[in-house]
Every structure is written in C-alpha cells, then in structure tokens.
Amino acid sequence: MRIFVWLARAFVFFALFAFALNNQQESAVRWFFGYEWRAPMVIVVLTAFAGGCVFGVLAMVPSWWKHRRVARRHAPLDMPAKPQAAPQAAAPLSDFGPEHPPRDGL
Template identity: 35%
Template sequence: MKFIVWLIRVLVFVLLLVLALANTQPATLNFLAGYAWDAPLILIGLAFFVVGLLAGLVSAVPAMLRLRMENGRLKRELRAAREVSPVKEEPPMPPLI
C-alpha cells in the first residue's frame, strides 16, 4: 500500500514539474495604484500558492491553541479523577417478591 501512495506522489510531482516547465512565459500582474509585477507565470502561481498556504496556517492557529488548552484541561481532570479514592458501591438489593 505504501508503494502505491509513493507512486501517486511521484506521479503528481512529475505532473506538476511538467506543468511548471511548460508555463515559463512572462506574465504581468497588475496591482492597485499602478503597480505591476513582471514574472514567469509559474512564479506568480507559486507565490499565490505560498500566500494561500500561509493564510490557511495562520487561520488554523486559534483552533489549534483552543484544542491544546482543552486537551490540557481534560488531562488535568483525568489526573484529578484518578487521585480521588473510588467510592465502594454495595451490590443492589435483590427484588422483593
């Protein structure tokens, strides 16, 4: 199974590499206020990919911190519950007929 996963990864990498090498023509990206950026098309695509990746990571940080805090709280509660002496339960009374 690992072989198939690695084979798929290599195929995707090769496909993306061929796509990158086929898109080396220059392109102009126009920004507001008259700014422009002349760069190969694949470099512009890579820049947008990196910006999107960073935005996704930054947006995931609050949820990750909240989950870590909850995990710590639950571990403390579990530790406290284990330290409490267990209450001995008596067996239930048999039914009266």
C-alpha cells in the same frame, strides 16, 4: 505499500513539472500605486497557492490553541506525561484468580 507511496510522489512531481513547462509565458501582476510584478505564469500561480496555504494555516492557529487548552483542562490528572515506549503484554489466562475465571473458547 511503499512502492505505491513513491509512485504517487513521482506522479505529483511529474504533474507539477509538466505544469511548469506548459506555463512559462510571462505574466504581470498589477498592484496598487502603479507597482507591477512580472514573472513566469507558473511562479505567479505557485506563489498564490503557497500564500493561500500559509494564510489558511495561520487562520487555524487560534483554533488549534483553543482546542489544546480545552484538552489540557479536561485531561485526567493521573495521565502520564509521556506515553510508555512499549505496551505491556496481557497476562496469560492461567494467572487469573477465582474472581476472573477464563472464558470458554479462549
């Protein structure tokens, strides 16, 4: 499975690298008041993509905080603060008392 993850990462890297090589021509972004920014097309596109990702994450932060508050409010009080390091093994069938007889076939 690890090899597939690394192959996917390599594919994404080479696809972005090819994208960057194919978009080296200079472009201009014109802002207000006559300000102009000149950069290679790949930088402009990747900057716009990164800005959109940052804006999307920042737009979701208030919702995440609200859901955390609701989850904390509805969490049971006897719930431990940290999960246990390792789950405990189930008791063997011979340890069951008469009130919990073992089931047939197990």
